[in-house]
Amino acid sequence: MAKKKDGSGSNLGLIITLVFFVLSTVILGVTTYMGFSAIDEEKKTTAKLQAEKTVADNDAKWNRYQARYLRSVIGEPSAGVDAAEVAREKQQFDAGSLAYANNQKDKDDFAKLTTEMNARFPWDANKGTAPTQTIKQVLTRKDQQIEAEKARAKKAEDNANREKREREEAQAEADKTIAAQKVAMEQLKAKAVEDRKVDLASLDTQRESLKKDNEQYQAVRDKYDTAEKLRTKYEIQVKLLSSQLAEAKRGLRTASEERDAKEQLLSKAMEGWASRATRSRRR
Numbered sequence: 226m227a228k229k230k231d232g233s234g235s236n237l238g239l240i241i242t243l244v245f246f247v248l249s250t251v252i253l254g255v256t257t258y259m260g261f262s263a264i265d266e267e268k269k270t271t272a273k274l275q276a277e278k279t280v281a282d283n284d285a286k287w288n289r290y291q292a293r294y295l296r297s298v299i300g301e302p303s304a305g306v307d308a309a310e311v312a313r314e315k316q317q318f319d320a321g322s323l324a325y326a327n328n329q330k331d332k333d334d335f336a337k338l339t340t341e342m343n344a345r346f347p348w349d350a351n352k353g354t355a356p357t358q359t360i361k362q363v364l365t366r367k368d369q370q371i372e373a374e375k376a377r378a379k380k381a382e383d384n385a386n387r388e389k390r391e392r393e394e395a396q397a398e399a400d401k402t403i404a405a406q407k408v409a410m411e412q413l414k415a416k417a418v419e420d421r422k423v424d425l426a427s428l429d430t431q432r433e434s435l436k437k438d439n440e441q442y443q444a445v446r447d448k449y450d451t452a453e454k455l456r457t458k459y460e461i462q463v464k465l466l467s468s469q470l471a472e473a474k475r476g477l478r479t480a481s482e483e484r485d486a487k488e489q490l491l492s493k494a495m496e497g498w499a500s501r502a503t504r505s506r507r508r
Contacts, residue, residue, distance in 0.1 A: 280328075282325070283324075283325035283328070283329075284329075286325040287325050287326055287329050290311075290314050290318070290323070290325075290326070291335060293306060293311045293314070294311065294314075294315060294339070297311055297348075297355055297356065297359075298342050298346050298348070298356055298359060298360060299359060299360045299361055300359030300360055300361030300362055301361065302355070308354035308355060309354050311354070312350045312353070312354040312355075313350070315348065315350040316350035316351060318336075318339070319339075319350060345363075346358055346359060346360065346363075367505055370505065371502065371505060374498055374501065374502060377498070378494075378495070378498050381491060381494055381495075385487070385488075385491045388484075388487055389484075392480060392483075392484045395480055396477070396480065399473055399476065399477050399480075402473060403470060403473050403474075403477075406466055406469060406470055406473070407470070409466065410463065410466045410467070410470070413459060413462055413463060413466065414463065416459070417456065417459035417460075417463070420452075420455060420456070420459070421452075421456060424449075424452035424455070424456070427448065427452070428448070428449055428452065431448060431449070
C-alpha cells in the first residue's frame with residue numbers, strides 16, 4: 226500500500242509539470258505571434274506613411290514648380306532661387322521627364338496653360354533662364370501706350386479747344402464787324418433818305434421859284450444835278466457796304482464749314498482712340 230501511494234504522488238508531479246509546460250508553450254506561441262503581427266502592422270504603417278510622405282513631397286515640389294514658373298512668366302522670379310534651376314525644371318517638364326509631375330491630377334491642365342503662355346510669352350528653357358518677354362513687361366508697354374494715347378488725345382483736345390476759341394473769337398469779331406457795318410449802312414440809308422427829302426424839298430421850292438422866276442432856272446438845275454450826284458454817291462456807298470456784308474457772310478460760312486470739318490476729324494480721332502483703348506483693355 227505504501228508503494229502505491231508513492232507512485233501516485235510521482236504521477237501527479239509529472240502531470241503538473243506537463244500542464245505547466247503546455248501552458249508555457251501556448252503562451253509563448255501566442256505572445257510570439259502577437260509580436261510578429263505587431264511588427265508586420267508597424268511595417269505596413271511605416272510603408273503607408275512613407276508613401277504618403279512621398280506623395281506630399283511630390284505635391285509640394287509640383288506646387289513649388291508651378292509657382293516658380295508662373296512668377297518667372299509674370300516677371301517677378303522667386304527670391305533666392307537659382308533661375309537656372311527653374312529653367313531645368315521647365316525643360317524636364319516640357320520633355321515629360323519631371324518625375325514629381327507625372328502623377329499630378331492637374332498636370333495636363335498646367336501643360337495646356339504652359340502652351341498658351343509660351344504662345345504669348347515665349348520661353349525656350351534650352352536657351353534661356355527666363356521668357357523673352359514677361360507679363361510685367363507687356364503690361365508696362367501697354368501702360369506706356371495708354372499714357373501716350375492719353376497724351377495724344379489731350380493734345381488733340383487742347384488743339385480742338387484752341388481752334389474752337391479762335392473760331393469763336395473770329396465769329397465774334399465778324400459779328401461785331403457785321404453789326405457795325407449794318408449800323409453804318411442804316412445810318413447812310415437814313416442820311417440818304419433825309420438828304421433826299423431835303424433835296425426834294427429844296428427842289429420843290431426851286432421849282433416853285435422857277436415858276437415865279439425863269440431866270441433862276443439854271444441855278445435850280447445846278448442844285449438838282451448836285452443833289453442827284455450826291456444821291457448816286459450814297460447809292461454807290463450802299464452797294465459797297467452791301468458787297469462787304471455779302472463777303473463777310475461768305476467768310477463766316479467758310480469759317481463755319483472749316484469748323485465742321487475739323488470737328489468731324491476730331492470726332493473720328495476720338496473714336497479711333499476709343500477703339501484702340503478698347504482693344505488694348507480686351508487684350
